[in-house]
Amino acid sequence: MLVVFFQKTLYFSCNQCGACCREYQIPVSHVDVQRLLAAHPDQPIKALFRLRPAPPDDAEAILIEQTYWHLLLQRHAEGCLFLQTDGRCGSYDSRPQACRTFPFDRKRGLIQILPDALPAYEVHCDRERVPKTMIKQAHQDNLDGSRHFNAYRNLISRWNQWVAQTPERQTLEQFIAFMQTVGELSVRD
DSSP: OOOOOOOOOOEEEOOOOOHHHHHOOOBOOHHHHHHHHHHOTTSOHHHHEEEEEOOTTOTTOEEETTEEEEEEEOEETTEETTBOTTSOBTTGGGOOHHHHHTTEEEETTEEEEOGGGHHHHHHHOEEEEOOHHHHHHHHHHHHHHHHHHHHHHHHHHHHHHHHHHOTTOOSHHHHHHHHHHHTTOOOOO
């Protein structure tokens, strides 16, 4: 039996209000780290990334200094550190995968508005019919994001196993260096 899914018509247009950049915590993968460090080579690691406590059973929880953390894009009081006053991204070409896919999610092969984004979407986003080319790009971005985060979870698992045996190597900088070595990232120390 052949099952055909029809893509629902979606309505979204970014009006560059910056609400998503102010309201959301942005997770980053090893691919995002590579992009951002390459785009901002003079920035210290802690100027670009931060840690937030995470439950130990979370697949994206990194063991650093005997505590589990999520790796996130750094923020300032107004939101994302790359949010400019005109509502645009100051690091658009190297933005994290979560930003590339927002507000779209892929479920059962179809693109939808990310359920977690609905409150901000309902209040802030403009409604224009999403063109097929944008839906096609959203499919690709979501597939890329899934691949990146699956590989990232594997890196985290390897890191957590390693540091459980060598607890003195548990800093954010050492985790980034581990990703550079094991994840074959070609970025700075």
